[in-house]
Amino acid sequence: MEPIALDAMGGDHMPDAALDGAVVAAAEGLPVVLVGDEARLRAGLEARGASLPIRHADDVIGMADAASDVRRRRSSSVMVAMRLVKDGEASAAVSLGHSGATMAAALFVLGRLPGVERPGILATVPVKDGFAALIDVGANADCRPAHLQQFAVMGSVFARTMLGIPAPRVGLMSIGEEPEKGNELTVRTHELLRETPGIEFYGNVEGRDLFRGTTEVVVTDGFTGNVVLKLAEGEARELFSWVRDALRSDLRSKLGGLLVRPALRSIAARLDPAEYGAQPLLGVDGYAFIGHGSADARAVASAIRTAHRAVEGRLLEHVREGIAGLGEVPQPA
Secondary structure, three states, X not given: OOOEEEEOOOOOOOOHHHHHHHHHHHHOOOOEEEEEOHHHHHHHHHHOOOOOOEEEOOEOOOOOOOHHHHHOOOOEHHHHHHHHHHOOOOOEEEEOOOHHXXXXXXXXXXXXXXXXXXOEEEEEEEEOOEEEEEEOOOOOOOOOHHHHHHHHHHHHHHHHHHOOOOOOEEEEEOOOOOOOOOOHHHHHHHHHHHOOOOOEEEEEEOHHHHOOOOOOEEEOOHHHHHHHXXXXXXXXXXXXXXXXXXXXXXXXXXXXXXXXXXXXXXXXXXXXXXXXXXXXXXXEOOOEXXXXXXXXXHHHHHHHHHHHHHHHOOHHHHHHHHHHOOOOOOOOO
C-alpha cells in the first residue's frame, strides 16, 4: 500500500499538529508522506527524533484564501498531495486546512467518478446505538434530486464498507415524515429515492431523528447538512460546558461530579470530531479526506487511520460500483 499523503501545512496548528500526528500514525505502522515546506518539516522531524518521507511544496493555501486559488497555485501543499494520489505515489490525500480548497483541488486533480455529478462530503455522526452517515455536509449548497440520489448511494456504500452495516436504511432530511412534506427538492427527491436500486429507502426523517439513529444514512443538501453538523458540534460543546459549570456549583455537585466524570469523558470522546479526524469527499476519482482547520495532533493521527481503513476496505471501488448500478433511473417530473 502506498503512503497517505498528508498536507502538513494547511490548518490553524500546522505544521506542528501534522508532525506530531504523523509520528503517532507512523509508529502504528501506517505509511505517511508529509507534504509541505521541506526545510520546516525536516527540522520538525529532527526535533522529534523521527524520520518520515517528505514531498516539498513551496506554497500553502491559507484559511483566508479563495478556494479557486488552487487552479493557479499548483505548487501548494494540497495540490501536491492530490497529484501524488493521481500519479499513484500515494493511496490517499488528507488535508486539515481550507475545506473549500481541498475539495477544489480534489476535483481539479482527481476529477469525478463516472456518473457522479456532484461529489459530497460525508460526516460520521455518533448516534444512540452507533454511528450514522450524513451526506452532504458542505460541498454543495444547492442541489437537484439526482445529486441527492447519488449521495444516497454513496452514503449507503460508506455505511456498508466503513461502518459494517449490511443493509443501511436511508433517510431523507425533511420537515415532516410524510412524503409530501418539505420543499420542492425534498418532495421530488423522495419520489426518486423510492425507485432507486441498491439502497434501503426508509423515507423522510426530521432533524431529531438523526441522533436517534432512525436511519443509518441521512441525505440532504450541503447547506442544510453543514448547518446541522455545526449546530450539533456547537451544542455538544455548550452542553458539556453547562454540565461542567453545574458540577462545580457547590460541594455536593463537586462530589457527584467525581463519580460521573468517567462516564462524561466517554461521552465527550464519542462527540469529539478529533476522534474521527477527517471525512471523505465521496464521488471524486481517488481518496480525498477533509478535516477541521483547527485539528490537533490527535485529529491528524485519526484522519490518517480513517484514510488507511478506507483504502484497505476498497471504499472507492465500492462507490464506483454503486454509482454504476444506478443505470437509467427515471427522473421525477
